[in-house]
Amino acid sequence: MERLVLKRKEFMLFQAFIYEHIGISLGEHKIYLVQARLAKRVKQLGLESFGAYYDFLVADKRGGELEYLSSLISTNVTSFFREAKQWEFLKQKLHEILEQRGGKLRIWSAACSSGEEPYSLAMFLKEHLPRDKTYDIKILATDVSSKVLKIATQGIYSHKACNNLDAHYIERYFSSLYHNQEPAYQIDERLKKMVLFREFNLVTGNYDLFKSTAFDIIFCRNVMIYFDKPTQNGLVEKFFSLLNKEGYLFIGSSEALTDMKKGFQSKSASIYQKV
Ligand SMILES: C[S@@+](CC[C@H](N)C(=O)[O-])C[C@H]1O[C@@H](n2cnc3c(N)ncnc32)[C@H](O)[C@@H]1O
Structure with a gap:
């Protein structure tokens, strides 16, 4: 099969579609990245051009292809x-936050x-909260990609993914199993x-x-970097309104709120507090 080339006009269609949905x-210079990331999918679907893939994408009303596209464009790298x-900062503040909130904690x-x-x-809370007390704690975890959410819900991780975890975390919070014929760890039901x-x-x-939830802590790390300034700004405003007073927003270390931190006070590296 011939090498697929993403024409500028086609790139502009994807650029607008990806931004909107x-x-x-994606800046102009991302044309080769988009070509490289989408080419395999175009071939997999038996389509002849990027233009045909664009039509397929727009016609897919169930949104499954949009989700696939998003997993091709953004990275899911995490650890x-x-x-x-x-985490050090959170350790120092945890008891103060819980005291202020009367033992109730909402994290996103x-x-x-x-x-x-x-x-x-979840492991951090298990480690740092006294076992003889009960708290009302909920962690909401969201993502645009159902593919990664499926892995998250299963909670099965390769040994490599757990490389940077201290051995006692593995002992306490994981069990060993074989997954896809490879040794792996599964996170505890608790x-x-x-x-x-x-x-x-x-x-x-x-x-x-x-509407009915106010968060005490929001982690939005290593995703805003993909969005442009107006989108980041809108997001930061939403986080602000969703946080309780004195609640914390954690962002990625290569991200910064700089000119959009209205109402947020910088507390430490990439950590902001709603004041
Ligand atoms: C690099 S990972 C960051 C994961 C984790 N927060 C961390 O810092 O380790 C970026 C995640 O953002 C998700 N993502 C990209 N665009 C998104 C959007 N518009 N809404 C929600 N999640 C999005 C991707 O699916 C991916 O899982």
């Missing part, structure tokens, strides 16, 4: 306890990928029960769903 803003300094891992981030939160996984698009999603 996923929120990801347990990513950004060590942020927005763009949770395959679950390492929300399960790190932790699974602490996390509610849901599909949610941060850009086009209906935020009315959260």
Whole structure:
């Protein structure tokens, strides 16, 4: 089969479609990246051109292809306890936050990928909260991709994915099994029960769903980097209104709120507090 070439006109169609439906803003220079990432899918579907794939995408009213496209365009790279300094900060503040909130804690891992981030939160809470007390804690974990959410819900991770976890976390919170003929670890049911996984698009999603929830902590790490300034701005405003007063927003270390942190005070590396 001939090598597929993404024409500029076709690229512009994908650029507009991806921006409107996923929120990801692709500069002109991303034409080769889009070509490389979509070519395999075009061939897999037996289509002859990127234009034909675009028509297929637009005609797919159920949205399955949109989701597939989003997994091709954005990266799902994640890991347990990513950004060590942020966990250190949370450790210092946890008891203060819980005291202020009367033992109730609502956490949202927005763009949770395959679950390492929300399960790190669950393990962190198990480690740092006294066992003889009961708390009312809920962790909501969302992502646009049902593919990663399926992995997250299963909670099965390769040994490589657990490489950076201390051995005692593996002992306490995982069991060993074989998955796809490879040795793997499965996260404990106690932790699974602490996390509610849901599909949610941060850009086009209906935020009315959260009307009755106010969060104390929002993790939105390593996803805003794909969005342009107006989209990031809109998102930060939404997070602001969804947080309780004095609630915290954690973002990725290569991201910054700089000119859009209205009402947020910078507390530490990529951590902001609603004041
Ligand atoms: C690089 S991962 C970050 C995972 C985790 N937050 C971390 O920092 O390790 C980015 C995630 O954002 C998700 N994503 C991309 N666009 C999104 C959107 N519009 N709404 C919700 N999630 C999105 C991707 O599916 C991917 O799982």
